[in-house]
Amino acid sequence: MSGTDSSRAPDWSPDGPVFVLVRPQLGENIGAAARAMWNFGLAGLRLVDPRDGWPNGRAAATASGATVVLDAARVFPDTAAAVADLTFVYASTARPREVTKPVFTPEAAVADMRARITAGERVGLLFGPERTGLETDDVVLAGAIVTVPTNPAFASINLAQSAVLMAYEWRRQGDATPPVRLEGEATTPAPVEEVGRLIEHLETELDAAHYFWPEHKADALRLTLRNILRRAPLTEQDVRTLRGVVRALAEGPKRHRRRRDGATPPTGDAQP
Amino acid sequence: MSGTDSSRAPDWSPDGPVFVLVRPQLGENIGAAARAMWNFGLAGLRLVDPRDGWPNGRAAATASGATVVLDAARVFPDTAAAVADLTFVYASTARPREVTKPVFTPEAAVADMRARITAGERVGLLFGPERTGLETDDVVLAGAIVTVPTNPAFASINLAQSAVLMAYEWRRQGDATPPVRLEGEATTPAPVEEVGRLIEHLETELDAAHYFWPEHKADALRLTLRNILRRAPLTEQDVRTLRGVVRALAEGPKRHRRRRDGATPPTGDAQP
Numbered sequence: 001m002s003g004t005d006s007s008r009a010p011d012w013s014p015d016g017p018v019f020v021l022v023r024p025q026l027g028e029n030i031g032a033a034a035r036a037m038w039n040f041g042l043a044g045l046r047l048v049d050p051r052d053g054w055p056n057g058r059a060a061a062t063a064s065g066a067t068v069v070l071d072a073a074r075v076f077p078d079t080a081a082a083v084a085d086l087t088f089v090y091a092s093t094a095r096p097r098e099v100t101k102p103v104f105t106p107e108a109a110v111a112d113m114r115a116r117i118t119a120g121e122r123v124g125l126l127f128g129p130e131r132t133g134l135e136t137d138d139v140v141l142a143g144a145i146v147t148v149p150t151n152p153a154f155a156s157i158n159l160a161q162s163a164v165l166m167a168y169e170w171r172r173q174g175d176a177t178p179p180v181r182l183e184g185e186a187t188t189p190a191p192v193e194e195v196g197r198l199i200e201h202l203e204t205e206l207d208a209a210h211y212f213w214p215e216h217k218a219d220a221l222r223l224t225l226r227n228i229l230r231r232a233p234l235t236e237q238d239v240r241t242l243r244g245v246v247r248a249l250a251e252g253p254k255r256h257r258r259r260r261d262g263a264t265p266p267t268g269d270a271q272p
Numbered sequence: 273m274s275g276t277d278s279s280r281a282p283d284w285s286p287d288g289p290v291f292v293l294v295r296p297q298l299g300e301n302i303g304a305a306a307r308a309m310w311n312f313g314l315a316g317l318r319l320v321d322p323r324d325g326w327p328n329g330r331a332a333a334t335a336s337g338a339t340v341v342l343d344a345a346r347v348f349p350d351t352a353a354a355v356a357d358l359t360f361v362y363a364s365t366a367r368p369r370e371v372t373k374p375v376f377t378p379e380a381a382v383a384d385m386r387a388r389i390t391a392g393e394r395v396g397l398l399f400g401p402e403r404t405g406l407e408t409d410d411v412v413l414a415g416a417i418v419t420v421p422t423n424p425a426f427a428s429i430n431l432a433q434s435a436v437l438m439a440y441e442w443r444r445q446g447d448a449t450p451p452v453r454l455e456g457e458a459t460t461p462a463p464v465e466e467v468g469r470l471i472e473h474l475e476t477e478l479d480a481a482h483y484f485w486p487e488h489k490a491d492a493l494r495l496t497l498r499n500i501l502r503r504a505p506l507t508e509q510d511v512r513t514l515r516g517v518v519r520a521l522a523e524g525p526k527r528h529r530r531r532r533d534g535a536t537p538p539t540g541d542a543q544p
Contacts, residue, residue: 010425036433041423066426100456100507107444108451148440149449151313153282154338161308164433165440168420172379177421179380184372235372 010068012041016170017090017113018124019163020082022048022138025130031062031070032160033127038066040171045073046082046124079126079138087121088113091142092162093134094155102144106169109146114173125166130159186237194239199229201243205250282340284313288442289362289385290396291435292354294320294410297402303334303342304432305399310338312443317345318354318396351398351410359393360385363414364434365406366427374416378441381418386445397438402431458509466511471501473515477522 019037024030024047034045047054054075063070076082083089090109091101104112113123126142128134139145148157148165157165182189203212203222212218234242291309296302296319306317319326326347335342348354355361362381363373376384385395398414400406411417420429420437429437454461475484475494484490506514 008424011423032430032433035430038426039420039422039429039433064428064430098456100454100459100510102452102505103455104452105444105447105449106440111451145455148311149443149447150311151283152280154307154310156336157311158304158307158336161304161311161433161436164436168378168437168440171421172377175377175421177377179383180374180376182372183375183417184370187372233374238372 010038010041012038012043013170013174014043015117015122016042016044017117018044018046018086018122019166020046020048020079020089020124020126021050021159021163022079022082022126022134023051023129024127024159025051026159027052027056027058027060028062029130029158029160030056030073031059031064031066033163034059034063034069034073035066036160036164036167038063038069040167042167042170043069043072044124045069047073047075048079048082049077050075051129079141083124083126083141085122086124088116088123088144089126089142090123090144090146091126091134091139092146092148092166093128093139094147094150094157095133098136099139099145101139101142104144104146106146106148106166107173109144110166110169110173112144113170127159127162182233182235184235186235188236190234190236190239194236195229195234198234198239198243198246199226202229202246205246208250282310282313284310284315285442285446286315287389287394288314288316289389290316290318290358290394291438292318292320292351292361292396292398293322293431293435294351294354294398294406295323295401296399296431297323298431299324299328299330299332300334301402301430301432302328303331303336303338305435306331306335306341306345307338308432308436308439310335310341312439314439314442315341315344316396317341319345319347320351320354321349322347323401351413355396355398355413357394358396360388360395360416361398361414362395362416362418363398363406363411364418364420364438365400365411366419366422366429367405370408371411371417373411373414376416376418378418378420378438379445381416382438382441382445384416385442399431399434454505454507456507458507460508462506462508462511466508467501467506470506470511470514470518471498474501474518477518480522 019033019042021030021033030047030050037043037045050056054073055070060067060070090104090113109125116123125146126134126138128138146166148162150157202225206212212221232238291305291314293302293305302319302322309315309317322328326345327342332339332342346354362376362385381397388395397418398406398410400410418438420434422429474497478484484493504510
């Protein structure tokens with residue numbers, strides 16, 4: 001999907017959760033996490049002892065323009081240092097081992113984060129290294145665990161993908177976009193009476209074409225047509241277009257002939 | 273995150289939405305989409321004219337074990353053929369161009385999908401090529417558009433990441449995981465009266481140590497301690513551990529000496 005417009009002001013959450021990538025291995029995953037963060041309006045990225053050092057060219061390539069996040073990323077030697085200034089830390093892991101903590105779904109975790117942030121807290125979310133996930137020593141620093149409900153037969157989520165869905169969930173809960181809206185070139189919905197005129201026009205022409213036959217099925221046929229047209233979410237432009245379609249079909253080949261011959265009167269022509 | 277257990281039965285949605293990747297360029301993105309789909313219990317993958325042919329080794333490497341999805345993927349020459357048997361199609365795009373259609377958030381789209389599937393429909397979701405997104409000719413085949421609300425200054429979402437968040441959203445709306453649960457080795461919450469005994473024990477020892485001083489602050493100090501311990505979500509094991517801590521601190525160095533010397537009686541010792 002595209003649609004980026006760098007001339008538009010960013011719509012982001014300066015107080016949003018910090019994403020802490022603990023000992024990340026692949027620059028691509030750091031870059032993908034940064035990209036997803038900025039897509040969803042988060043910019044606080046911290047890295048604990050990244051395997052390939054920092055900065056990382058592959059991270060920059062994968063971030064695909066989310067340089068504002070990468071440039072501001074802070075690097076720490078260990079997890080405790082990375083979260084030292086935060087008041088609440090969540091650990092993203094599927095395996096709570098040797099720790100007894102509340103385990104949140106992503107949805108509940110974000111709701112908790114938003115409540116804490118509103119109350120003035122500074123929160124962070126730990127993500128573990130690709131191969132091994134978070135160590136117990138990292139998880140112990142957290143006040144809660146976030147576990148993504150998955151297919152138990154295939155539960156292992158890629159680091160970047162975890163970051164994507166947490167960032168998405170963050171934005172989802174703060175987003176005011178209407179769930180459904182009509183969009184496009186000409187989106188004014190047609191008033192009921194205009195759709196009525198279209199139906200009337202169609203039925204008149206179909207009557208003339210002896211479409212409503214046999215007689216005892218006519219009412220059912222009319223009802224079916226009316227249901228189709230009333231059910232379709234038609235715009236004003238759609239109704240105009242469909243009336244032109246009815247006209248063209250009703251006039252048939254003579255219309256084309258008229259046009260070709262330069263004749264103008266649309267009605268009262270002799271039959272061809 | 274890890275936690276895959278291939279011995280566990282997959283928990284998936286056989287009737288879930290089909291993901292249709294239209295002219296995907298990078299095998300990595302096909303593989304990442306397949307992995308995310310299987311993470312969240314979706315398995316219907318269709319590919320329209322993949323740039324590098326099919327099968328694709330990079331897709332297999334990135335799918336990281338979601339071979340059940342890749343092996344069952346179907347390849348079509350064009351988008352119309354790929355969606356021919358479906359009853360409703362959504363197009364994932366940020367740019368509805370030259371089309372007038374309802375635009376859903378991912379959340380509303382999944383709710384709509386679930387309602388249609390419950391009613392027996394077969395639904396699919398189109399994702400466009402990495403660089404260009406869906407063409408108008410593809411979008412026209414869809415009954416609705418899905419647009420992910422993003423930071424307007426950085427709206428371009430990676431193909432694989434779009435697939436991740438749609439698959440996540442699919443699962444989220446059908447998932448029955450409790451929002452918050454306590455997990456770990458010993459998770460039986462302590463009854464109120466056991467926490468009460470811990471508080472009593474602590475206060476007795478602190479009294480003996482002349483902690484509650486000056487007198488006029490004693491009540492406030494007691495209240496603070498009680499609040500701390502009542503607020504903490506303690507398990508039965510936690511309470512046993514904390515009582516041991518109070519005992520150890522109260523007994524002080526003599527405890528260690530007793531142990532070292534092989535002495536056993538815990539009380540009635542002479543002061544050191």
